[in-house]
Amino acid sequence: MKRSEPSNVSIDDQPGHYIRRLHQISVGIFLQELSELGVTPVQYAALQTVANQPGIDQRTLARTIALDASTTGGVVDRLEQRGALERRTAPTDRRARQLWLTAAGEKLLAEAVPAMLQAQQQILAPLTERQRAEFMRLMRIVVDENNALSRAPSEAAK
Secondary structure (H helix, E strand, O other): OOOHHHHHHHHHHHHHHHHHHHHHHHHHHHHHHHOOOOOOHHHHHHHHHHOOOOOOOOOHHHOOOOOOOOHHHHHHOOOOOOOOEEEEEEEOOOOOOEEEEEEHHHHHHHHHHHHHHHHHHHHOOOOOOHHHHHHHHHHHHHHHHHHHHOOOOOHHHH
């Protein structure tokens, strides 16, 4: 394999560069849409996952949303301090902490969903409906096939 000279490599030809830029744009749009609620994309993922799986333990939450355990702990701490989540000791394993949305967490999530959906629409706005479907299909392939290479692989990946 022939090596390229460093001066001949353009970052504009690198998928990683565009993935990083898309992530920046995605987070920026998300935060703009949800600024009044003060919810980050990771906090939203945690809230939605707990809503979908009441009583999920913190370790499973981390694997589901593809975060390392310490980052997830910080996210849960902040949501708990905010009164949106509560931890309960699992009845079958005193070491495991189950997560539950509080009434305030349910209200916060209900307020966040429309803004989150608007953010998703805005992210994909430059694409036609057909392009959106193809973009999502291709993105899922890249993410799912590379899941094991992540620093925090998702359990949800196929």
